Amino acid sequence: MPECFGCHKIIRERYLLKALDQLWHEDCLKCACCDCRLGEVGSTLFTKANLILCKRDYLRFCVGDRFYLFENKILCEYDYEERMVFANLPQNSLDHIKRQTEILEAGSDAGSSGYGSSESPYTEHR
Template sequence: MMVLDKEDGVPMLSVQPKGKQKGCAGCNRKIKDRYLLKALDKYWHEDCLKCACCDCRLGEVGSTLYTKANLILCRRDYLRLFGTTGNCAACSKLIPAFEMVMRARDNVYHLDCFACQLCNQRFCVGDKFFLKNNMILCQMDYEEGQLNGTFESQVQ
């Protein structure tokens, strides 16, 4: 992973000094623009530093680029190609590496699957939930199970 914001203390977006034009690592032409990018110890036109998969301009999509197998990639494509995937603990379907997830202990969930598995109540950030036998439970269902002697306490 290479950080574009700073490379050896040099900001990613640099103002080119007058009279001393740099060569672009992407197109091999002189950079005549006032602004240029510095990444991977090379200089680039803003239009030349692109993701090898989706062609997005990396200077516009964030401050990080990724390299692997001689490819320069944006975060999304790097994760899509080389990231690890897993299965949702609730539905057992595959979770792509670039998808947002919820975690509870060692379990990973799709955002839509992170709900009480008895009443389907969805949780918001900060809501209290309980995890018992890899089941996510809302407080009401958990307390009902406690009264029946079904669950032991594992508060998250």
């Protein structure tokens, strides 16, 4: 007789579940967060940090591994690091980028192709 990996009791029921190469009672294979029976919510389960999770909780809790509080906002690690990079840049380097953008915008007109004249670089001259 097979033994349940969850409760370590013999599985005598007609149906059993196999997950993570182990056998389980239907009542023993549950989501670690919401305690739902995984056999009832679908055929897929997820694991994270040695926890067995249903799809909903996996997506809800494991979208990003790290979050930071920055200026009273919760940011994922990627956004937080991006803001730190910009925060550590000297202000004059950001002004330089802004000035370059303003110069480019002022020098362009609606009829320009962006190649310095109103003609396309592909215009054939005869």
